[in-house]
Amino acid sequence: MTSEVVAASGVDRARLLAWLRDYGVYAAIVLLVVVATSLHPAFLSVGNLRVQAFQLVPTLFVSLGMALVIATEGVDLSVGAVIALAASLIPLYLGYNAWIAIALCVVGGAIAGTVSGLMVAVAKVQPIVATLALMIGLRGVAVIFNGNQAKPVNDPVLGAIGLNSVGGVPIVVIAAVVVVLIVLFVVRRTTFGRQLVAVGDNRAASALAGLPVRRVLLTVYIVSGVLAALAGVLLVGHGAEADPATQGLNIELAAITAVVVGGTPLTGGRIRVLGTVAGALFMQLLSATLIQHDVPNSYAQMAEAVIICLAVYAARDRSGR
């Protein structure tokens, strides 16, 4: 009798946790929006949503790359440094043409991604250290490139990308939607998407099954680097300033948080693209709500820490591996 009750509640608990892992972040967003709007009706105003969108999109770019990397059981700590690199390259090459500067940022991000990808895929260095080395070193290089101080960037093209809207929708939001759709398509509909998850689930078995493990890993880190560089372009364009010393600082933490809160386990082998979008959105709206209600930054930070722990607890792997 008692054991039946225990067993039943055990099943319910497991189902509840599984549901929380898969859909908890969406429920949390709905809850947050309801609470925030009832406290402060202007929360859902167009003006506020636009402000949130401009802050969200760079983190979202980085988070999508991070989700791909984490799905392969890796992590990319270098994304913030890649943003710094982009911020240092833009003022150097803006003189030629804004598009050339942007293209060079993308190339820089791809090179950084290649370096960490080669270290992970070929040299089999652990992703944390490989990208940690870049994280520490690359920002230093970027600051030296830039000459140790923030530079104003007043370029019509970059400014338009970072600030303008088409039909009321900010260009950055359109760009984000396009990137999300591409990533979603790649993950769900292509061979590469299947290989990505297989490599993250079991690298040795994937190699034995004949999957191009090295190519998959390399690609993932390059994509992460390119997306981070694009995020850097958006940040510079939106802020009209290039400051490699501070831009993109700690964005790797925000991105990892978004991925984990969105239900992608750090142990790899699964990826949730829309969950990642929702995770990034939730963390952005949460911090915005707390700031709007004058909650000190310190308590907001502690709340964030608790939420990360709860999300990881819900998403942890219970299959006993």
Place this chain on the structure above:
Amino acid sequence: MTITSLTTANPETPPPVFLPSRRDRILGRIQNQGAFAVLILVVVIASIGSPGFASGANILSILVGNAYPALLALGMTFVIISGGIDLSVGSVFALGGVLASYGASHGGILLALALPIVVAALIGLAQGLMVARAGMAPFIVTLAGMLFARGLLQAISHEGQTTYEVPAGSAFLKLGQGNWAPIVTVAVLFVLGGLVLARSRFGHNVYAVGGNENAATLMGVAVRRTKVWVYVLSAVLAGVAGLLNASSLGSGVTAIGVGYELTAIAVTVIGGTLLSGGAGSVLGTVAGVLLLAVIQNLIGQYISQYGSSASAAVNGAFLAVVVLLQTYLSRARRIT
């Protein structure tokens, strides 16, 4: 294609043997104490090439300047050998300093000592339990710990606006000031840490847990308890480092410790501790700490214009080279 590359990745790897061959022993020695060799090399070159380097004052400044942050690397050595990682130490370091000066200004030396140690231990305990009991990834748990500790110290210091000063004449100030107190305190803690890791049952358990958790469980090692203690130890060392630092500065600086966890990880890895766990030594970490300190000192002397960014660039490059070498060396020694 991939199958061949997988199986032929180490064509010369000898079949597993029970006694290490001479080649294995030499490679192992390089991996364990390579940082010392490089350190000696750098020091010799610097002493010949740069007249100011070998002066007593300069060496003293290198040692004093890096003494307290080195304690973070000591704790990190334990954590990494156990197969984990602790990203929270930089924040706990800062928190320890703020709590110590808060304690010194509100209750005297006893409170100044007890407050940071107890709070750091609690943070370490919470992290350890989440890692060991709930099976959550150390990386993300301590990342949350890093945010939490930073938030807590901001809350205590009213968003960084209140800097607690240690009252002049407080006995707490005698703890960490001067040139010799930091060096001696840190040296003693390192010796103790080295002895615990190399000679005690707890130290052996740390190696066992990091080397092969399942095997450790089967051998009867208290895996969970060992892991919890490792995180408590790391947090307490970070708190103590912050406390001593606050004593030497005379106040609880809030904007300190950012990125210290990365330096601690970097010097630990440069010192020969494998991030995959199960191998490493306190002596190696000492070499790693000194090596980066010496390099930063040289950078400061010659390209001081870009001081911190140049040393960051060098640190990153150094870490990458060391990690690649380590991976090569550990693969040359055995199939992993």
